[in-house]
Amino acid sequence: MAEEKATAAEQKEMEERALSVFASERREDLTALIIAFTLAILVIITLK
């Protein structure tokens, strides 16, 4: 049972990594957040 759980967790982690270049989802989110807000601030500064 414990083995099954471990394999499932491992598989999930592998699947997640297979779809992203980031080591964790949180880092991917943080990167998205930083890029999107930097762009927004640049847009406001340059165009408003």
Add this chain to the structure above:
Amino acid sequence: MNGVKRSPAALIIGLILLIYALILKRQDAAVTPGLLIDLATYLKTTKTVSTQVGVGLWAGIIVTFFGLWNLAVPAMKSKFDKLVRGPMAGIGTIILLSFLTRYYLEPIFKIWGKNAEKTLGFDFAAMFGLNYILLGIVIGIIWVNTIGVPGWMQAGVKTARLSMKMGVITLGAMYSLTELRYMGSLSIIMVAVFVMGTVIFVLWLGQIMKTPKPLTGVLSAGLGVCGVSAAVAASPVVKARGIDMAYSIGMLLLVGVVGLFTFPTIGRLVGMNELQFGAWAGTGILNSAQVAAAALIFDPKTIETLKVAEIFNITRILFLPFIVILLAVWFARGEEEAEVGKVSIRKVLIDKFPLFVLGFILMFAFSTTGVFTPRNYELHGKHFYNFKPDEKKELRTRDLKKIQAFIESGQVTNPEVKSALEKLVADRQITSTAQTDLVLKASDFTEDKDLKKIFKDADKKVQATPKTVKTMREYMMWFFAFGLIGLGMQITWQTIRQAGGKAAVIGVIAGVTKAVLSFFVCWLLIKGTI
């Protein structure tokens, strides 16, 4: 990452982007008129040339730079190599494909759809929503199942989800509470009931049928809110994979197309009026493009049905942020349950809530404060207005004379509308949001189509989208276009075959239930005007 070792791919892709942008720039400046500009004229994309040149040049320079670096130092060891240098060849390729779908394939299909309308009797491109979003996914699917994703591209394809998340955060800038307040109370109540009802129903169906949570989540957003775009917006929240997206989008389009054909026929058979049918189409039909198409099929002569349908459609689109948040909590709660067996909403919100959704909420809050709206601009309803006096916004003298004659005829019984029209004649243009509403209301006092058109033109002349919002929208579209091509590249026939047909079953059950219930509500309960 081994595939990028000594690979000239990034350099080649970067150079293609650079050369394309430079040729387009020269031809646009009429230094050497040629094929690309002729093609842009034919495809009616000349307005996008400066964007194409800008994006092409920047992307070309960056990808070429990294391409040269990759050739000089092939070893990829650091984090920077893994996150930036390695994916660059794939990122460049997807940008090239985005150019192809946005600026060539979508306009081509638009033209084909219009041409085919004469023989088929309908515009197939509009009907099937063949826009760059859908075409991007299709291109991705075709690419991976024919050419395949070579080693040098794989890391780039894996940045698709990041791009989708950036798209969702930027989407927050397109909303404002002012828009929510503008919507009629009936449409808000009706749409709230149907959106929330469908989302909860689909989540329940998914639980009963034991479908994977990402698939259930994407389906619930798509079926509940506004079809493909809602499914796309919700996909990162529920960690949807390419296969979940493929199933959901396929099913949403299929159910949407069936609705498109059956709704107008049923509406005519039971004798619905414009208001009833508009409300039904705007609530029951899944995709925004199909809502407009169904309303026009039902009532091609006037746009009354379309107007009602769009009010309902826009209202439900405005529910998207709340559904995204709801799904984020639902998904994170499920994950937590699986891990520890007990759920704490507070813990879910703090530990599991996706950061990028917070970004979306923050962007939505920013937008509501008017940070993206420059001085002189006002957001009213779904449009931005700029009332600063300007000759370009003024009505022609003969149109003003027509309005004057209309005022003098005594047909306008509402004193507020009358004084708004008098002010319009005096100022030659609309000067406030309140006046805009009253001028548009003046159409109710006349059957004269020319006069109705003049009122509409007066409103359109003062509408102006600020550059800030236009640019944010452009970024958002690029993020989604990029992300969806990358997502498409994760869908192979083998994975589709393995997934089973539960999405279709849920789609049909939920789609039909929503259509039938909203039909009875609109047909039996809606009388008169909103």
